[in-house]
Amino acid sequence: MGTTTTYREAIRASLRLALQRDPKVFLMGEDVGRYGGAFAVSKGLLEEFGPERVRDTPLSESAFVGAGIGAAIGGVRPIVEVMTINFSLLALDQVVNNAATLRHMSGGQIGVPLVVRMATGGGRQMAAQHSHSLEGWYAHIPGIRVAVPATVTDAFGMLQAALLEPDPVFIFEHATLYPMEGTLDESPVDLSRAAIRRDGRDLTLITFGGSLPKTLQAAERLAQEGVDAEVVDLRMLRPLDMDTVLGSVARTHRAAIVDEAWRTGSFAAEVAARIQEQGFDLLDGPVLRVCSKEVPMPYAIHMERAALPQVEDILAAAQELVGHHV
């Protein structure tokens, strides 16, 4: 049995453990040191490990992500924090053209054992430039791994597991999860399997990251109405564990995907496509998607709520699915 802690503290504990255990590990990013991290994740680590290993960078996303790639090739173990996914767009060249390609372009000579973490997602009234959910874009890219921890245990464990990977691992931490409390189990986690977070017989709700708490809430509400929903937490967007997804759909025959990204070209679209490609005969009806509305994220709270997937939207999708059956 584990201890109760927050998602934020679980990541901090994981960072601390990594820094203690391996002198080659260092953390770098904007305001990770003196400031303590934009989300206070790395608070206290500068004092404990010093400015060389908890390294504040200039506002140069491309340079410090690229430097992380070079440093990883050069034999150290960087953990790069990009403040948020919104700013990671300035480093996309380094990610897409270098981190993801070097092993392949070099015919296997050069690997990039790099961990990049960043906050993602909306729901905090940050408006259109600070609310993106673009982890699905990263999942498009072969050559990197994409982790989306949704629990305290995964927040801790996925970072540890990422540091054992010989390839770049991108960890997307949904910003609304940082204060979330949960039970921390420090045993090793893997970076290949999805997890069933709630068993159910009537339908499968597939989700990840910041949408997991909402989806679990929706499942509880459905239970009150006598509908038994299974909840699958993808955990990894690349590689994607379709065995777990299809195993669940084989039991429930109905599926909806909850994804905070815009519907068009969303990761939910990928999951839906694979379910019908690989499990068409398992289905009793169409695979539904609960996504954000196709609008830049508005600031006003009621508008933002209307744009993001809400528990009610998940319930509506579930009812539609169950209705299909009757």
Add this chain to the structure above:
Amino acid sequence: MDPSPQAMLKEMLRIRRFEERCAEAYSAGFIRGFLHLYIGEEAVAVGAMHALRPEDAVVSTYREHGHALARGMDMGAIMAEMYGKATGCSHGRGGSMHLFDASRRFYGGYAIVAGGIPVAVGLALADQLLGRTNVTACFFGDGAVAEGEFHEAMNLAALWKLPVLFLCENNLYAMGTGLERHQAQTDLHHKTRGYGVASEVVDGMNVEAVFAATRRAVDVVRLGEPFFLEARTYRFRAHSTADPELYRTKDEVEAWKAKDPIGTLSAWLKLEEGLTEADLRRMETEIQEEIAAAVAFAEASPLESTQELLRHVVAAPQLQEALP
């Protein structure tokens, strides 16, 4: 120990003849994709590489055949790479623009302009953190100096006192855009003042001058700070095989050819060091033999099996890639 001028002449000639052969192979359809020739600029690669040690790292661009050869990479493996063969230095995944040799710390050709510069900064950061006194030499063109990645990387290297040699091959053109049409400050070495990075400009058509300037620069870098060396040079050939060369005059090209680093060095060696026509012929013969062997190796080499298509994407096969 200083390299002899004669040895450097041969190295430049080796790069020149190799690339001439590449151009032929391209015309004949054996080499495809992009092919960016370095012809005219050989003095920079040869002079600079002699100032580096084997344990130093090199990061280059898509115009990197000269750097790869001067760094000691096997000519056959380079040619085979361009032929797309399994025996190529990148097993046919890279082609002309992505040559790699980890054993020589040749960390590749980068085909996004300026994209390799942050990686070079990171390699230097690793050296600094591990207490190694290596230098990372990063080659890029004048065009790259306009990119944000260059400026971000320069600031980071200066801020953290990283041992990076920024080596700008200023050949006066970014594809078809002349220097004065893409830079407000055309004296590129002046640009680093704002970052507090020391710099120097050198005649990139003079191999001995490049060697000497690079050695001075490397001495500074090895003590733990970046340096920017601008080598003024010129490419005699088109930007790539796709370039119709509408942006410069034949006269301009001819004027630069009069400064050919190979022609001027061999003329000087004949005048001052008694280099004979026979010596030159012997050099040519040896080089042609090596090239012929490289071509034969490339031609005879097998293609990588498409069974291997998904190899080297990640270290272990991903779940999803194993799926149908």
